[in-house]
Amino acid sequence: MIAKLLPVFAALAVFSNSQNTGNAVIDALSTVDNLKTLKSVLASEPFIELTKGAPFNGEFTVFAPSDDAFDRAGDLGKDNDLIKAILTYHVLPATVPSSAITEKPAFVRTVSDNAKYVNLPNKSAQMVGAYKECDTVRIIDGTYVEDQSYPKVIKADIKVGKGVVHIIDRLLTLPQPISTVLKANARYSTLLSLLNQTKSVDALDGLTGATLLAPSNAAFLPITTAKDKPSVEDLTYVLYGHVINGISLLTTRGLPNGTYPTLNKNKPLNVKVSSRKLVVGDANVIQPNILTKNGLIHRIDKVISVAK
Ligand SMILES: *[C@@H]1O[C@H](CO)[C@@H](O)[C@H](O)[C@H]1NC(C)=O
Numbered sequence: 358m359i360a361k362l363l364p365v366f367a368a369l370a371v372f373s374n375s376q377n378t379g380n381a382v383i384d385a386l387s388t389v390d391n392l393k394t395l396k397s398v399l400a401s402e403p404f405i406e407l408t409k410g411a412p413f414n415g416e417f418t419v420f421a422p423s424d425d426a427f428d429r430a431g432d433l434g435k436d437n438d439l440i441k442a443i444l445t446y447h448v449l450p451a452t453v454p455s456s457a458i459t460e461k462p463a464f465v466r467t468v469s470d471n472a473k474y475v476n477l478p479n480k481s482a483q484m485v486g487a488y489k490e491c492d493t494v495r496i497i498d499g500t501y502v503e504d505q506s507y508p509k510v511i512k513a514d515i516k517v518g519k520g521v522v523h524i525i526d527r528l529l530t531l532p533q534p535i536s537t538v539l540k541a542n543a544r545y546s547t548l549l550s551l552l553n554q555t556k557s558v559d560a561l562d563g564l565t566g567a568t569l570l571a572p573s574n575a576a577f578l579p580i581t582t583a584k585d586k587p588s589v590e591d592l593t594y595v596l597y598g599h600v601i602n603g604i605s606l607l608t609t610r611g612l613p614n615g616t617y618p619t620l621n622k623n624k625p626l627n628v629k630v631s632s633r634k635l636v637v638g639d640a641n642v643i644q645p646n647i648l649t650k651n652g653l654i655h656r657i658d659k660v661i662s663v664a665k
Pocket residue numbers: 549550553554
C-alpha cells in the first residue's frame with residue numbers, strides 16, 4: 358500500500374513546492390533544477406499557450422533542454438512560428454519512460470505539426486527517435502551531421518502529473534529539407550550536385566513523405582569517372598529510382614519486406630529486411646534513419662542498379 362502511494366506523493370511534492378501560478382506545466386518546471394530558461398521561455402507570450410490543454414491534460418513526455426542547452430543554442434531569433442515548432446518538437450503526446458527505450462532506435466510522433474516545418478503524409482506531426490547507447494538515452498532529431506553525436510538525456514524520468522520529463526543536453530533541431538542535410542555532409546556532395554544537374558532538388562525537397570536512399574561520393578565513382586557520361590535523362594532515371602515516395606516514415610524499425618513505389622512510375626524498389634541488415638534493390642543500408650523535413654535518408658553502399 359505504502360509502496361503504491363509513493364509515486365502519488367512524489368507527484369504531489371512536485372506541485373506543492375511550486376510557486377503555484379495556476380499553470381501546471383510552469384509550476385512543475387519551477388520545481389526542477391536546471392530548467393529555468395525553459396520555464397521562462399514557456400511562461401512568456403506567445404509561448405504560454407503551448408502549455409495549456411493537450412497533451413498536458415493527459416499523458417505526455419517532454420525532452421526538456423537544460424539551462425546549459427539553451428545557453429549553447431544562443432539566440433532563438435524572432436520567428437515565433439519557428440520557435441513554437443521547435444518547442445513542440447520536444448513534446449510527445451504519450452508517456453515514454455526511459456525504461457521503454459532500447460538499443461534499437463524507435464521513432465515516435467511529436468506534437469510539432471506546423472506544415473511550414475514538416476511535410477509528412479496525412480499532415481502527420483514530425484517524428485523523433487530514441488535509443489539507448491551504454492545506458493545513455495540519445496534522441497535522434499534533425500541534427501544529423503557526420504561524426505556528431507545526437508543530443509542525450511542527462512536526467513531521466515522526472516514524473517509530472519500523468520507525464521514524464523527527461524532533461525537533455527542540447528536543444529533538439531527540427532528535421533531539415535533533404536537538400537540542407539545533404540549540403541551539411543560532404544559525403545553527399547556528388548549526390549547533391551547530380552540532383553542539381555538534373556534539376557531535381559526542389560522536387561525532392563517538396564515531396565510529401567520521401568525516403569531517399571543516398572549513395573556517398575565514393576559509391577558514385579563508377580558513374581562520375583566513367584568515360585561515357587550518362588545523359589541527363591538517364592541520370593534522372595537513376596536518381597528517381599533512389600526515392601521512395603508517398604509513404605510515411607520508412608524507418609528501419611519494424612519495416613516489412615516488400616516493394617515500395619519510387620519516383621519512376623511502375624519501377625518499385627525491393628526492400629528486404631533481416632535482423633542484421635536492410636537491402637534495397639542491390640544496395641545495403643549502412644547508415645539508416647537520418648530524419649528530414651519530409652521523411653528520411655538512408656545511406657547506402659552503392660548506386661542501386663535501376664534498369665529501364
Ligand atoms: C546547380 O546547377 C546550376 C546550373 O543549373 C549551377 O549554376 C549551380 O552552380 C549548381 N549548384 C550546385 C550547388 O551544384
